[in-house]
Amino acid sequence: LNRLSTQFSTGLSSAPIGVFDSGVGGLTVLRALRRQLPRERFVYLGDTARLPYGTKSQDSVVRYSLQAANKLIEHDVKCLVVACNTASALALDALRARHASLPIIGVVESGAEAGCHASQSACIAVIATESTVRYGAYEKAIRARRRDARILARACPLFVALAEEGWVDGPIVTAVAHRYLDELFAVSKTERPDTLVLGCTHFPVLADALRAVIGSDVAIVDSAQTTAVALDRILQEAGLYATTGQSAVQLLATDGRERFARVGAVFLGEEIQPDQVQLVDLSAADVNV
């Protein structure tokens, strides 16, 4: 029995880590995961056919997330990273309820942790999708860590479109950033947040442009690195570290290989060839919700 269970756990630890997002935004998280866990194999799924999640109802986001999880489980993943704030905010409980034995980690808790760590004044701005803001996920997560926090949350859906288009700087990005952020930051020093949490995995590629608009005295944080550290801890505690083998990434998308490769490269920080991206159909991984 001992030998069998050792074989089982060795088999499991060499299994890949599943990561999913509504599109290519989660590649910013994958990038941090790979840096933190250089021996692991990853299967990344971007549900590009149905992006954006951030304007959809909770029912839809839960259904899409369960389907994405099912697809990744077909790849025998040993754990799941929900690299999408909207899916983390709206569907994490449903995912954990459906897959109780699979370690599942979202990005909202990590983003909140990074924000609380960076802020001195406890006045924290969060920008995210409409659904993440409406759901109040960051408020809950930040307040659980800092009860005295003043949280200003703002939905910035156009940033998703700009990032997906690969427009990460220039006058249009600057104009949109002013429109969204001036009401939060162009205020008196006492009311001004000292930290901006990028509560959407699409936003880190816009960080430089946002910094130019809000000024250098505001800390800009995202959930990628904190998520990588949290996952590292989970794997360690569960004895699920890959002990052999080399890092590898398998890329899955539900639509638009070329686009995924072209735009995804900006998020991942390295070249992606269209033939590295495999198209998958999530309706075949259907769930009853």
Ligand code: DGL
């Ligand atoms: N990547 C998603 C998130 O982090 C945003 C994009 C979308 O709306 O699907 O919330």
